[in-house]
Amino acid sequence: MTSFAEPLREVSRDHCVAMDGADKLAHLREQFVLPQGVIYLDGNSLGMLPRATAARVQEVMEKEWGQDLIRSWNNAGWMDLPHRVGDKIARLVGAGAGELVVADSTSVNLFKALSAALSVAQQDSPTRRVILSERSNFPTDLYIAESLARERGLRLVMVDRPEDLVTHLDADVALLMLTHVNYRTGRMHDMAVLTRAAHDVGALALWDLAHSAGAVPVDLKGCDADFAVGCGYKYLNGGPGAPAFVWAHPRHVERFWQPLSGWIGHAAPFEFSPHYAPAPGITRFLCGTPPILSMAALECGVDTVLAAQHLGGMDALREKSLALTDLFAQLVAERCEGQSLTLTSPTAHLLRGSQVCLTHPSGAYAIMQALIARGVIGDFRAPDVLRFGFTPLTVRFVDVWDAVEHLRDVLHSGQWQEPRFAQRAAVT
Numbered sequence: 379m380t381s382f383a384e385p386l387r388e389v390s391r392d393h394c395v396a397m398d399g400a401d402k403l404a405h406l407r408e409q410f411v412l413p414q415g416v417i418y419l420d421g422n423s424l425g426m427l428p429r430a431t432a433a434r435v436q437e438v439m440e441k442e443w444g445q446d447l448i449r450s451w452n453n454a455g456w457m458d459l460p461h462r463v464g465d466k467i468a469r470l471v472g473a474g475a476g477e478l479v480v481a482d483s484t485s486v487n488l489f490k491a492l493s494a495a496l497s498v499a500q501q502d503s504p505t506r507r508v509i510l511s512e513r514s515n516f517p518t519d520l521y522i523a524e525s526l527a528r529e530r531g532l533r534l535v536m537v538d539r540p541e542d543l544v545t546h547l548d549a550d551v552a553l554l555m556l557t558h559v560n561y562r563t564g565r566m567h568d569m570a571v572l573t574r575a576a577h578d579v580g581a582l583a584l585w586d587l588a589h590s591a592g593a594v595p596v597d598l599k600g601c602d603a604d605f606a607v608g609c610g611y612k613y614l615n616g617g618p619g620a621p622a623f624v625w626a627h628p629r630h631v632e633r634f635w636q637p638l639s640g641w642i643g644h645a646a647p648f649e650f651s652p653h654y655a656p657a658p659g660i661t662r663f664l665c666g667t668p669p670i671l672s673m674a675a676l677e678c679g680v681d682t683v684l685a686a687q688h689l690g691g692m693d694a695l696r697e698k699s700l701a702l703t704d705l706f707a708q709l710v711a712e713r714c715e716g717q718s719l720t721l722t723s724p725t726a727h728l729l730r731g732s733q734v735c736l737t738h739p740s741g742a743y744a745i746m747q748a749l750i751a752r753g754v755i756g757d758f759r760a761p762d763v764l765r766f767g768f769t770p771l772t773v774r775f776v777d778v779w780d781a782v783e784h785l786r787d788v789l790h791s792g793q794w795q796e797p798r799f800a801q802r803a804a805v806t
């Protein structure tokens with residue numbers, strides 16, 4: 379296996395400890411509950427628990443709910459929570475204040491945004507019949523697009539290679555629907571270039587930021603994107619099943635009804651009118667009553683990322699993330715040589731998200747199980763991918779070293795071939 383870059387120097391564990399000592403972001407890790415004996419390389423799937431979350435959720439339960447009851451919709455700012463947390467996330471993805479709301483799940487927001495985007499695209503040019511995406515996109519994104527395409531008599535076209543996207547952009551395409559950082563390979567698209575290519579043929583661009591928000595710098599407005607959705611429980615540390623977010627460019631946001639026209643997205647929900655009238659701006663993307671307990675938890679998670687703002691923000695987090703992924707690839711190449719691992723994440727920084735994927739022809743699942751048994755937690759993606767996420771808020775350089783030592787030991791000793799590591803659980 380080759381590493382990402384030519385190794386500059388011989389790295390030792392002491393060297394990794396020194397890198398942590400020099401890391402100005404190192405203390406941000408103290409914001410989290412850090413389980414003993416765990417090296418957590420799965421923050422891309424479920425972010426760690428912030429220390430502030432339990433106390434905040436308890437306060438919301440015991441004071442705002444327990445004592446103040448229904449008065450809290452006004453007095454504790456519950457009604458405004460989708461916007462307040464949305465504004466915080468907006469700062470991480472290059473959106474303006476008041477343009478992004480927290481609601482529902484990523485899948486549901488995708489349905490709303492996709493439907494809205496298709497309505498806008500077809501208002502402008504009714505003959506366009508194609509939603510263009512990638513076969514390697516996250517399945518829920520494809521499934522949602524597939525059902526909308528069926529309903530509206532459109533076609534979902536999936537290309538096999540990212541290089542083929544531009545050649546498939548033509549006058550039939552209504553919408554380019556992409557996930558910015560691929561969940562499996564960690565490959566990152568150039569949002570500015572692809573959005574421009576879509577606009578050049580008269581199509582719109584919708585971006586899923588599930589593996590981007592809080593992981594890599596994103597500039598939705600700067601890239602002139604049209605719609606975006608993203609996930610609250612990955613790099614935003616909002617907790618299992620945390621609410622997700624949705625953004626529409628202000629030039630589009632008044633031009634459609636999103637399809638889940640629930641009362642919280644109504645212009646005047648408490649007039650209880652029998653007729654729907656969408657709220658101005660992004661508020662119309664709300665559907666039903668916001669889940670306050672999980673939104674309170676999500677706010678604590680987003681705050682852990684915003685804590686880096688005065689230290690260089692997403693750019694500083696990105697620099698550390700690239701240093702971590704470079705180091706991991708270099709150490710795997712040096713220390714696991716001859717073990718049939720292949721690096722499948724892109725070598726170029728411009729194309730890489732905050733994760734590294736290795737493939738192994740027969741043992742990926744069992745190798746990951748053996749690692750997890752040692753407290754090194756990454757995940758497996760069928761059929762042959764070992765996926766390691768490097769959340770720069772929580773992962774240390776010494777963790778990278780130790781994780782690779784475990785990987786080396788699992789491979790060299792053949793431990794991964796023990797039968798207990800072959801048993802499959804429901805969630806991988």
Ligand SMILES: *Cc1c(COP(=O)(O)O)cnc(C)c1O
Nearest residue numbers: 483484485516518557561586588
């Ligand atoms: C994680 C992820 C989702 C998750 O969707 P849910 O509705 O939260 O289950 C969707 N899309 C992408 C690209 C993801 O990475």
